[in-house]
Amino acid sequence: MSDTDIAAIDRTCVLFAELDDEFGGAHARTSAVQYLHSEIGPLLQSDYTAKRGQRLFGAVARFTAQAGAMAEDAALHHLARHYFLQSLTFAHLGSDRLLAAHALILLSHHANLLGQYGHALELACIATVGTRGEATPAVRTRLAAARARALASLGEEAACARALHEMEEALQHTGHRGDPEWMAYFDASEADLQIAHCCHDLGQGRRAVEHARRFLATAPRSRRRNRTIAGLLQAGAQLRTTEADPLAAGALVRTTIQQAGHLYSARVRIRLTRLRADLQPYAANRSVEELENFLAETPLARDIRGRINSRPDERSRPDRVGGIPRRAAAR
Numbered sequence: 001m002s003d004t005d006i007a008a009i010d011r012t013c014v015l016f017a018e019l020d021d022e023f024g025g026a027h028a029r030t031s032a033v034q035y036l037h038s039e040i041g042p043l044l045q046s047d048y049t050a051k052r053g054q055r056l057f058g059a060v061a062r063f064t065a066q067a068g069a070m071a072e073d074a075a076l077h078h079l080a081r082h083y084f085l086q087s088l089t090f091a092h093l094g095s096d097r098l099l100a101a102h103a104l105i106l107l108s109h110h111a112n113l114l115g116q117y118g119h120a121l122e123l124a125c126i127a128t129v130g131t132r133g134e135a136t137p138a139v140r141t142r143l144a145a146a147r148a149r150a151l152a153s154l155g156e157e158a159a160c161a162r163a164l165h166e167m168e169e170a171l172q173h174t175g176h177r178g179d180p181e182w183m184a185y186f187d188a189s190e191a192d193l194q195i196a197h198c199c200h201d202l203g204q205g206r207r208a209v210e211h212a213r214r215f216l217a218t219a220p221r222s223r224r225r226n227r228t229i230a231g232l233l234q235a236g237a238q239l240r241t242t243e244a245d246p247l248a249a250g251a252l253v254r255t256t257i258q259q260a261g262h263l264y265s266a267r268v269r270i271r272l273t274r275l276r277a278d279l280q281p282y283a284a285n286r287s288v289e290e291l292e293n294f295l296a297e298t299p300l301a302r303d304i305r306g307r308i309n310s311r312p313d314e315r316s317r318p319d320r321v322g323g324i325p326r327r328a329a330a331r
Contacts (some may be wrong), residue, residue: 001056007061009040010181013066017185020066024265025073028059032067041218057094060181065103072110073225075266080110095136098180101127105146113270114148114173119149137173138183144170145186145194152198160198167191189218193226196233205240212237226263228300231256232271236278246282250291257298268300 012035019028040060048056068083076138084107091099104127112120116158124146131139144167151160171191201207212234219227235256253275260268272295282288 001045001048001052003052005043006052006055007140008060009043009056011065012039013059013063016063016066016070018222020070020073021226024225024268026264026266028072029067029074032070036063036067037224054094054096054198057090058096058099061090061094061096061099061103064090064250065099065106068110070105072113073265073267075269077110077114081107084110097131098136099182100141101143102180102182103134104130105142108146109151112153113267117153119161121147121154124150134180136171136176136183138179139185140170140184141174141191141319142183143165145191148198149194152201155202157202160202162200164195165214167194176185179280188225189215192218192227193230193233196230197236200233200237200240203240204245205237208237208242209234224260224263225268226261228256228263228265228268229271231259232268232275236275239282244282246279246285246291247287249279250287253291254294257300261301263300272300275305 016028016032016035040063043056044060047196064083065087068080068087071077072080073084082312084103087105087106089099091097102113104123108120108123108127111117111123114165124143128135128143128147131143133233135143144163148163151163171188174187192211196208196211196215199205199211212230215230216227217233219230220226225239231252238247238249238252276292276295278286279292283292
C-alpha cells in the first residue's frame with residue numbers, strides 16, 4: 001500500500017460527497033459501497049507501517065462516514081448507524097479524536113432525525129468533551145451546531161441560544177491551518193441553515209425565514225439538497241409568523257421543488273412531511289388544498305421510494321462493509 005492509495009480514498013470521498021450534496025444520498029450510494037468492498041477492503045488487509053496505517057484508518061473513517069450519510073439519505077437507517085459506528089472505530093484506530101467527533105456528530109444528527117432528541121444531545125456532548133483542548137475553531141462550530149439542533153428539538157430555547165452563540169463566535173475564527181479538510185463545507189452559509197433549523201423548531205418563524213433566505217443567497221448551487229431543504233424550511237417558517245401567507249408559502253414550495261429536479265433524498269422527504277404539519281392550521285384554505293395535492297404527487301416524493309426499493313440492501317451482510325482489518329483489531 002502506498003501514499004497514493006490513501007490519497008485516492010480521500011479524493012474519492014470528496015467526489016461522493018459532492019454527488020451526495022447535488023443529487024441526494026440514494027443517487028450513488030451503491031457505488032460507494034462497491035468502492036468500500038473492491039478498493040478499500042483489500043488495502044485494509046495489506047501490509048503497511050504503523051504510521052501509514054494510521055493515515056489509512058483516518059481516510060477510511062472519512063469514507064465510511066460518507067457512506068453512512070448516503071445510507072441515511074436513502075432512508076436505510078440501520079445501515080447508516082452501522083457505517084457511523086464503523087467510522088468511529090476507524091477514527092479510534094487512527095488515534096484521530098477530531099474524526100471520532102465527526103462520527104459522533106453524524107450519529108447525533110441521525111438520532112435527531114429519528115426523533116431521539118435526548119440521545120442526540122448526549123452524543124453531541126460526548127463529542128464536545130472528547131475534543132476538549134484539541135478542537136479547532138471550525139470543529140467547535142460544528143460541535144456547537146450539533147448541540148443546538150438537539151436542544152432546539154427538545155424545546156430548550158435558552159440553552160439552544162447559548163450553543164448558537166458559541167457556534168457564531170467560533171465561526172469568526174475559522175480558516176485555521178489545522179482545520180481538518182472535511183470541515184471545509186461548514187461555512188457561514190451552513191451556519192445560517194443550522195440557525196434556520198433551530199429557529200423553526202423553536203417556533204421562531206421570522207428568524208428562521210431570515211436565516212433560510214441568507215443561506216439561499218450565499219450557498220453554492222451544487223448544494224442542491226440543502227438548498228431544497230432551506231426552501232421548504234423557509235416556507236414552513238413563514239407559516240409560523242403573524243403575517244402567515246399560505247399562498248406565498250405555497251408558491252415558494254412549488255418553486256423549490258421545481259428547482260430540486262430529480263433529487264433522491266429521504267431528508268427532503270422528511271422536510272416535506274414537516275411542512276405538511278405546518279400547513280395543517282390552514283387546511284381549509286383552497287390554495288393549501290391545491291398544494292397538498294401537488295405535494296402528494298411530486299416526483300421528489302415518489303422517486304426516492306422507487307430508487308431505494310430498486311437497489312440491494314446490504315443489511316444482510318453488514319460485516320463485509322468497510323470491515324476492520326484483523327491486524328488492527330488485534331492490536
